[in-house]
Amino acid sequence: MIAFGSLFLVVGLILAGVSVSFLADAERARGTVVALEWRNDQSGATRKQRQNDKPTAYPVVEFTSADGTPRTFRDSTGSNPPSYEEGERVEVLYRADSPEDARINGFASLWLLPLIFGGIGLVCAGIGTAVAMVGRRRS
Numbered sequence: 001m002i003a004f005g006s007l008f009l010v011v012g013l014i015l016a017g018v019s020v021s022f023l024a025d026a027e028r029a030r031g032t033v034v035a036l037e038w039r040n041d042q043s044g045a046t047r048k049q050r051q052n053d054k055p056t057a058y059p060v061v062e063f064t065s066a067d068g069t070p071r072t073f074r075d076s077t078g079s080n081p082p083s084y085e086e087g088e089r090v091e092v093l094y095r096a097d098s099p100e101d102a103r104i105n106g107f108a109s110l111w112l113l114p115l116i117f118g119g120i121g122l123v124c125a126g127i128g129t130a131v132a133m134v135g136r137r138r139s
Contacts, residue, residue: 002132005125012118019110026093028105031063033088037074057082063092065099073100077108 036057056078064070071094077083083106084090094102103109 001128002125003128005121005123005128007121008117009121009125012114012116012121015117016111016114019114022093022095022103023110025095027066027096027099029063029065029092029094031061031090031092031104033059033084033086033090034062034072035060035086036082036084037078039078054080056080059084059090059104061090061092061102061104063094063102065094066096069099071099071102073102075104075109077104077106077112079108083108 037060038055038057040053040055057080058078059075059082060072061075062070062072084104091105092102093105094100
């Protein structure tokens with residue numbers, strides 16, 4: 001349990017480092033949500049789970065990069081209910097050397113995965129450590 005928790009904690013820290021690195025190098029631009037792409041993500045789900053699944057909305061954003069080129073991207077984080085509405089203005093973060101790698105400047109886009117992996121890692125490692133300590137005291 002400790003090893004499993006430690007692995008998840010390390011993955012969470014790596015993902016957080018990737019987000020911090022992205023933020024350090026990112027250019028900022030104003031963008032507009034031009035559409036919501038609704039998708040059913042059913043990979044690995046059983047038939048019963050697929051029937052109960054609701055589609056997820058992924059915002060499609062247009063922005064103009066610093067070189068004046070109009071760009072469009074679909075954010076990698078979707079939700080139901082949608083986090084954004086069509087026509088909503090958002091701040092876009094992108095790398096100048098690869099503007100196709102863009103994200104909405106929001107909590108979910110930047111920090112949700114590191115928080116989930118890090119949180120699961122801390123809980124599992126904590127439980128494993130507590131069980132090990134109790135077992136050691138009893139013997």
